[in-house]
Amino acid sequence: MAERHRYPKSPMTYLLRVIVIVYLVLLVVWPVALVVTNTFENGGEALRSIIEDPDMMAALRLTAVAAVVATAINTVFGVSMSLLLVRNEFPGKRVVSSLLDLPLSVSPIVVGLALVLVYGGRNGWLGPTLESWGFQVIFSTPGIIMATAFVSLPLVIREVVPVLEELGIEQEQAAQSLGASGAQTFWRVTLPSIKWAVIYGVVLTLARSLGEFGAVKVVSGNVLGETRTATLAVEEKYLNFDQQGAYAIAFLLASVSVVAILVVFLLRAREDRRERSLS
Amino acid sequence: MSIDITGVSKSYGDFVALENINLSLPKGQLTALLGPSGGGKTTLLRIIAGLESPDGGSVVIEGKDATRLPVQKRNVGFVFQHYAAFKHLSVARNVAFGLEIRKRPKAEIAERVDELLQLVHLSQFSHRLPAQLSGGQRQRMALARALAVEPTVLLLDEPFGALDAKVRKELRDWLRRLHDEVHVTTVFVTHDQEEALEVADEIVVINDGRVEQVGTPDQLYDEPANDFVMSFLGEVTRLHGHLIRPHDIEVSATPVGGGVPGSVTRVLRIGFEVRATVTTEEGDVTVVMTRTHARTVGLEQGAQVWLTAVAGATMVAPLTVG
Numbered sequence: 338m339a340e341r342h343r344y345p346k347s348p349m350t351y352l353l354r355v356i357v358i359v360y361l362v363l364l365v366v367w368p369v370a371l372v373v374t375n376t377f378e379n380g381g382e383a384l385r386s387i388i389e390d391p392d393m394m395a396a397l398r399l400t401a402v403a404a405v406v407a408t409a410i411n412t413v414f415g416v417s418m419s420l421l422l423v424r425n426e427f428p429g430k431r432v433v434s435s436l437l438d439l440p441l442s443v444s445p446i447v448v449g450l451a452l453v454l455v456y457g458g459r460n461g462w463l464g465p466t467l468e469s470w471g472f473q474v475i476f477s478t479p480g481i482i483m484a485t486a487f488v489s490l491p492l493v494i495r496e497v498v499p500v501l502e503e504l505g506i507e508q509e510q511a512a513q514s515l516g517a518s519g520a521q522t523f524w525r526v527t528l529p530s531i532k533w534a535v536i537y538g539v540v541l542t543l544a545r546s547l548g549e550f551g552a553v554k555v556v557s558g559n560v561l562g563e564t565r566t567a568t569l570a571v572e573e574k575y576l577n578f579d580q581q582g583a584y585a586i587a588f589l590l591a592s593v594s595v596v597a598i599l600v601v602f603l604l605r606a607r608e609d610r611r612e613r614s615l616s
Numbered sequence: 617m618s619i620d621i622t623g624v625s626k627s628y629g630d631f632v633a634l635e636n637i638n639l640s641l642p643k644g645q646l647t648a649l650l651g652p653s654g655g656g657k658t659t660l661l662r663i664i665a666g667l668e669s670p671d672g673g674s675v676v677i678e679g680k681d682a683t684r685l686p687v688q689k690r691n692v693g694f695v696f697q698h699y700a701a702f703k704h705l706s707v708a709r710n711v712a713f714g715l716e717i718r719k720r721p722k723a724e725i726a727e728r729v730d731e732l733l734q735l736v737h738l739s740q741f742s743h744r745l746p747a748q749l750s751g752g753q754r755q756r757m758a759l760a761r762a763l764a765v766e767p768t769v770l771l772l773d774e775p776f777g778a779l780d781a782k783v784r785k786e787l788r789d790w791l792r793r794l795h796d797e798v799h800v801t802t803v804f805v806t807h808d809q810e811e812a813l814e815v816a817d818e819i820v821v822i823n824d825g826r827v828e829q830v831g832t833p834d835q836l837y838d839e840p841a842n843d844f845v846m847s848f849l850g851e852v853t854r855l856h857g858h859l860i861r862p863h864d865i866e867v868s869a870t871p872v873g874g875g876v877p878g879s880v881t882r883v884l885r886i887g888f889e890v891r892a893t894v895t896t897e898e899g900d901v902t903v904v905m906t907r908t909h910a911r912t913v914g915l916e917q918g919a920q921v922w923l924t925a926v927a928g929a930t931m932v933a934p935l936t937v938g
Binding site: 507508510511512513514515516517518521525526529530532612 | 665666667686687688690691692693694696698700701702703704705713714717718745747758761762764765
């Protein structure tokens with residue numbers, strides 16, 4: 338274990354701490370706390386009305402489905418892509434690597450419009466063909482999943498790649514020299530070694546997917562009870578002066594992300610403790 | 617023969633790592649691949665293991681052509697310089713890895729792991745994680761892990777290179793004793809000539825991608841094939857234009873026939889040993905002798921001495937002038 342070195346505390350240390358805390362409170366803690374207090378202004382009334390509204394439940398369900406499916410796709414794709422990038426040399430590797438950052442740098446609205454250009458049912462490049470086979474992408478769940486997957490694409494990769502690089506290939510070669518096949522090496526050696534990176538990537542992807550708004554707004558069509566996701570419902574309620582309802586949904590969305598991060602934090606702490614207790 | 621290497625070559629771009637290597641290693645022997653870093657010895661070891669594929673030539677292990685065989689199918693044990701321990705598995709699970717892959721019954725695995733951990737003196741650490749072991753212990757664990765699958769050959773890549781001098785010496789003795797017990801054909805790579813001379817039955821000196829000489833430690837030390845082998849295996853100096861070991865020079869305080877006259881310009885005592893520089897007309901010559909002997913001869917700064925080679929001294933004419 339690395340020793341922890343501490344700098345001697347100076348007035349500067351305290352000044353920096355105050356700046357960080359003030360910044361975080363003004364930007365994150367206070368606004369989020371207000372969402373919570375506004376939600377529970379009338380006790381559980383706002384939440385109850387959301388849960389009793391079938392359209393809102395449909396919106397929450399759609400968001401959950403889109404986020405889970407997009408996260409699953411991006412996890413499998415992200416881990417394979419990371420292995421490809423770190424363990425192989427191929428022409429155009431740098432181009433691929435920078436393309437993977439595109440979803441983070443392009444505005445989600447642009448992503449949505451781009452998807453419509455390709456998969457749009459009437460004028461899209463591929464859309465009419467798919468539609469003639471009875472498969473509607475835009476204004477339907479597949480489009481919502483695609484848009485969500487697009488915007489959260491690099492998150493798993495960016496977590497896993499540095500860990501894979503740090504890991505090196507010796508453990509994998511050792512496993513192979515002991516007779517392990519490629520698949521056995523992956524499941525028994527590589528995956529356990531990058532476990533935490535994958536888990537963090539999944540949590541980030543899930544949180545990002547739950548909150549996606551812009552791209553989904555373009556491709557979903559925003560049909561109440563069918564293609565309206567939770568984030569779109571927040572906007573709708575807010576614009577219709579139902580601020581209580583908007584805060585309640587926002588609260589639900591935020592809690593899922595917070596709970597996911599908290600669970601990972603606790604799991605990690607427990608594993609660290611177990612490892613330490615062995616020595 | 618356990619390992620037969622014929623015409624093996626390997627290049628990385630313009631760099632020739634190995635050039636037409638031919639080598640036969642007998643069964644049950646402990647062989648050292650010795651040479652300076654970048655000389656190609658690790659590449660050769662990795663080609664034998666199947667971690668690297670040769671550009672040309674063939675590798676035959678126990679009569680079976682293994683040239684195109686992937687590493688999984690070669691049944692070799694490989695030990696890495698930096699241990700390559702599976703960090704997420706306990707010591708016992710590390711050792712059991714190869715047996716689990718081979719789907720051996722649980723009871724058999726447990727028994728074999730116990731046996732191996734005893735052999736490498738790690739029984740009391742079986743539940744620890746590799747991070748909780750010292751470097752020497754980790755390397756012993758890696759060795760047990762490689763031995764668990766009963767490999768036809770055991771390959772070690774600078775196995776003690778990452779350890780400090782004392783642990784290194786201990787593990788060296790221990791490897792020799794282990795080999796006498798287990799008798800598996802073993803090849804290890806090292807750049808430390810002392811390690812090779814002390815541990816190996818046979819030494820293969822590799823330099824610049826070529827085999828310079830193959831022989832027992834005695835053969836290599838007493839009959840070096842060329843100036844490279846001579847100077848790589850121990851300290852050398854020049855007398856009569858030949859390479860000679862400093863302890864093979866006789867120093868006399870009175871003129872002797874054929875002796876090279878010179879004056880002592882520097883005397884350095886290291887423990888029981890005395891090293892002196894004698895300036896002659898041919899240049900500086902280093903001599904080494906015991907302290908007692910130095911006193912008898914009267915070896916001190918400024919003394920006039922005559923140098924001759926002792927009878928039976930190993931001398932090699934340098935091929936490269938310079």
